[in-house]
Amino acid sequence: MNAAMNPAVTRVAVPAVVWLGLAAAPVFLAPYATTTLTRMLVFGLLAASLALLVGITGLPSLGHAAYFGTGAYAAGWFAKNVSAQAPLSLVVAALAGGAAAAVTGWVAIRASGVFFLVLTLAIGEIVLQLAETWEPVTGGSNGLYGIPAVTIGGAPVSNAGYLYWFVLAVFAVGFAALWLVARSPYGTALRGIRDNEERMRALGYPTALYKYLVFVVAGTVAGLAGGMLATQQRLVTPADLGFTTAALALLAVIIGGAGSLWGACVGAALVIIVRDSLGPTLDGHGPLVLGLVFVLVVYLMPRGVAGVRLRRGGAP
């Protein structure tokens, strides 16, 4: 009887404990640790949105940071020039990320496999160049700085703990959206496309449209994560949408493995620990460690890699 109950208990209890733990964290943590945890949430949502593409649909993107960065710049610009009122800049960020994905996605999804990797890489690089050269809006290579603190009900949120709770709330919204997509019949069809696109097409599924839609959804959530970044960091630089960011997001997904949204968040947390906490003690050479982790993960965790050869879709 215990054995029969166990899966149900873990399905409800584990997420409940995790969410409660996340909500209570700033009460017990020092401000610096709270800020690190905030970064993990931001990067975790980016990684989870990428997991929807890579793990669940089988579209390995190396340009996902482009939509993250588009959202970050849009949120920063909006907060600076229009309004820093709470959810507005984040809505703008999500819309900007989704719009960028909608414009570029129709080309990207025409390619498959390694060609998709190349195309998304090219898209990412183009958006990076745009960020570096469109100075009136993006601030060029100096980045967009002086973004005001987000205000809720007229009061600016500057306390690290309150900011964390705000980011956590937005994370919950974004994650729930991804989770619902992954759990829906549409999500099941996406797994079918990952495993055998020809057969899905033969069954009458409009696979190109499905892939395009999931690309836009992932871009929208990545834009939202970018908005969280602008809110938390109050500075957006071209590096935030560069090749390294995209590669690290992919690394987080791969560490998480199995097309799991949760796994991607855990992977993102590990990446942030290595880059931000371990990095300074290594003279800022965190990327070196992350590169080595990348190599090791590919060799040692073949089941974790991208979920391309999964026997069945993992739990979202």
Added chain:
Amino acid sequence: MGAWFDANLVSILNGAAIGCLLFILAIGLSLVFGMMDVLNLAHGAIFLVGAYLGWHIGGQDPTWTTFLLALAAALGAGLLAGAGMSLLTEPLRNRSHLDQALLTLGVALVVAELLSMAFGNDVQAVNAPPGLDSTVRVFGSVYPTYRLVLIGVGVVFAAGLWILVSRTMIGAVIRATVADRDMVSTIGIDNRKVKLAVFAVGSALAAIAGVLGGPIYGARPGLDSTVLILALVVVVIGGLGSVRGALVGALIIGQIESLGRALLADAASFLLFGALAVVLVLRPRGLFAGATR
């Protein structure tokens, strides 16, 4: 038309020079993928190794001795790096393309970080060797001699590689491996050795391109991903595994990078993406897919 040509001659020549450089860089990437299905995302990092070798050995003003020394060092380093990459990807031979690409991505991150540890994060400029650092007049326009020579070097490389691939026994093995790897191994040719050799030579060409590109691109962090993307666009446009495709792709991208930037400064990045999009929509496997020559 004549006036337009005169006004844009420098940009057109620049485009040809960049195209020649891109060809030398991209051909290794193209053949390794075409033959062995390994997308080497560390190719840009190997280019940067060459660029830093050129700067480190020759300094900002190389003499002919140091320039040739740098080329030799790049040749050696590239051969070793390529052989290393070939051995690293060997255990993954039965895994997906994506796994192999990700492995090379990890290697690229490591190499780029090691380079920034060794050579710092400053932008390093490199001049052309003596005799080539001046300018000449071409149809009335002033043009750097080095870039003109680079075009010549590119033509020599392209001709040499074309003869090698289409007219020699080695080339026949390479073309056969692109067409049907299993059949080649059935007739007794160890395709691990073919892969090792092509990987090593392709990487050596990338490192040499790094030294040759010094007077144009210099050496700086981030250059690896910039040139990697250009090379990837070249091989995707040209078709993977094709020498002719890599050459045509490189010349097209060279013109987009130079003439495109000169005529439509703001839209140059979009031109690159646009060219890629048009080719992928019309010819999803590249202009010269399937043709190894």
